Amino acid sequence: MSQYIKNFQKFRPLLAELVSRDVKIKYRKSVLGVLWTLLNPLLMMVVLSFVFSHLMRFNVKNYPLFILSGQLVYNFFSESTSSAMSAILNNAPLIKKVYIPKYLFVLSRIASSVVNIMASVSALIFMMLFMKVELHYTIFLGIIPIFFLIIFSTGVGLILATVTVKFRDIMHLYGVFLTALTYLTPVIYPISFLQSSRIAYTVVNVNPLTNMLTMFRDLVLYGTIPSISSFMLSFVTAMAALVIGLVVFYKKQDKFILNI
Amino acid sequence: MEEPIIEVNHVSMEFNLSAEKIDSMKEYFVKRLKNQISYNSFWALNDINFTMKKGEAIALIGLNGCGKSTLLKTIAGVYKPTKGQVTVRGSMAPLIELGAGFDMDLTAEENIYLNGAILGYSRAEMERYYDDIVEFSELHDFMNVPIKNFSSGMLARLAFAIATIGKPDILICDEVLSVGDFRFQEKCEKRIQKMLEGDTSLLFVSHSIQQVQKICDRAIWIEKGHVVEDGPTSVVCPKYNQAYQPE
Structure with missing residues (x-):
């Protein structure tokens, strides 16, 4: 174990460099640069809240904030897992030539998405101030569901990266899956909206993101503290995903080089 | 006696060259059902043994595709050997492919x-x-x-x-001195030699026997994944030259 930690210590600078490279390249040659991480969620929020407050009327107070918070959680998951998924393949030239602990590539992709979610959180807080919504002290606890979300996504990312090395077509399938997931997560509608349909209600509740998102909204937007059981549930799902991800990745990582 | 800096113990490396590369799930399951998945097993390295002492400069020589690069990559930790074990004691500077990354x-x-x-x-x-x-x-x-x-x-x-x-303990060089113009090559050679004067050990791969004789004091001749001969450059290199001398 100590050997693993020592190895990680040695390559920690690389993790930082990989993340800064991702961020640098993404915004190089754009005039507004890093500001886009803030603008992006805001613009999406404008579009979505405009569309949905005219097309379908959900009875939700401060709908733009509702959407923004939903997007923040969903986008983090979809962005981090789909970029983690191609982490090993995209770094194939490197993996073939030098020894680097391979999980580092997956971690760096997740970490780049963490940078983005931090910007989205600032955008959310900015909007809350702008709309003169009451800020609750529980907003600081919002970090807890986000933390679970990051752990959960890391686990899923590790599994996806492993599978993708062997089967490339998973990438296309996953794209479709993510689209479905947008609607299976209460991003644009409140869960109460589904009460008429038992099946939809169950499916959406089985989705681990739902619980994390609901906790986040409760803490940040509504100032209520979720039940201990939802904390435990999120904790257990996140940890389970991480452990499975690590085991799968660890078992297969020596074979990566033969398939990339 | 001092512990060797690199120990290569009965290292074998197998590659499964699938007859066709299968990289989609659909293909995999279809072929699996039809029982069409076949692998050609290929041993790139076969029971390689050697140890390297601190400060030694060893050259790996052999024809293209004989397993030199695979061996270097196994030592550098890029490949994990199918059988056997590689122990490296010290820091490594791999110059396997310049500008990787x-x-x-x-x-x-x-x-x-x-x-x-x-x-x-x-x-x-x-x-x-x-x-x-x-x-x-x-x-x-x-x-x-x-x-x-x-x-x-x-x-x-x-x-x-x-x-x-x-100041790496071990420098691993794979054909990297063949880059750049003449003047820069000399500069690189000088730098490597200066490192050797220090405590650095060298594992060197080159097709230029002249270069090998100039830089290294021991050579390991590899053919088809086996060690043919292991000894001082002055002994191994002439034999190697003779073996592949065009008629």
């Missing part, structure tokens, strides 16, 4: 830090080596240029300068 969109300066990190150096350490790297690569005027605009010679110079910083 260069990002073409980043500038030379940014790439120095990125590449340093790949070799396991922190930013602070790299800052200390920075001037030396610029000096050696002779690229003063180009540090803020994205390296996609570099010529291959410039890339090689930068890569070599980064790879040879610090």
Whole structure:
């Protein structure tokens, strides 16, 4: 174990460099640069809240904030897992030539998405101030569901990266899956909206993101503290995903080089 | 007696060359059902044994495809051997492929830090080596240029300068001296020789027997994944030359 930690210590600078490279390249040659991480969620929020407050009327107070918070959680998951998924393949030239602990590539992709979610959180807080919504002290606890979300996504990312090395077509399938997931997560509608349909209600509740998102909204937007059981549930799902991800990745990582 | 710095114990490396490359799930399951998946097993390395003492300079010689690079990569930790064990005691500077991990969109300066990190150096350490790297690569005027605009010679110079910083215990060189112009090759050779005068050990792969004789004192001749002969360069190299002498 100590050997693993020592190895990680040695390559920690690389993790930082990989993340800064991702961020640098993404915004190089754009005039507004890093500001886009803030603008992006805001613009999406404008579009979505405009569309949905005219097309379908959900009875939700401060709908733009509702959407923004939903997007923040969903986008983090979809962005981090789909970029983690191609982490090993995209770094194939490197993996073939030098020894680097391979999980580092997956971690760096997740970490780049963490940078983005931090910007989205600032955008959310900015909007809350702008709309003169009451800020609750529980907003600081919002970090807890986000933390679970990051752990959960890391686990899923590790599994996806492993599978993708062997089967490339998973990438296309996953794209479709993510689209479905947008609607299976209460991003644009409140869960109460589904009460008429038992099946939809169950499916959406089985989705681990739902619980994390609901906790986040409760803490940040509504100032209520979720039940201990939802904390435990999120904790257990996140940890389970991480452990499975690590085991799968660890078992297969020596074979990566033969398939990339 | 001092412990050897590299120990290669009965190392074998198997590659499963699937007759066709299967990389989609659909293909995999269809072929699986039809029982059409076949592998050609190929042993790139076959029971390789050797140890390297501190300060030694060993050359691996052999024809193309004999397993030299596979062996180097196994020692560098890129491959995990199918059988056997590699033990390395000390830090390694792998010059297996120069510029592995260069990002073409980043500038030379940014790439120095990125590449340093790949070799396991922190930013602070790299800052200390920075001037030396610029000096050696002779690229003063180009540090803020994205390296996609570099010529291959410039890339090689930068890569070599980064790879040879610090005082590694083991330097692994695979054909890297064949880059750049004549003058720069000499400069690289000098640098390697200077490192050898220190405590660094060298594992060297080259097709130039002249270079091998100049730099190394021991040679291991490999053919089809087996060690043919292991001994002083003065003994092995002439035999090697003779074996492959065109009629």
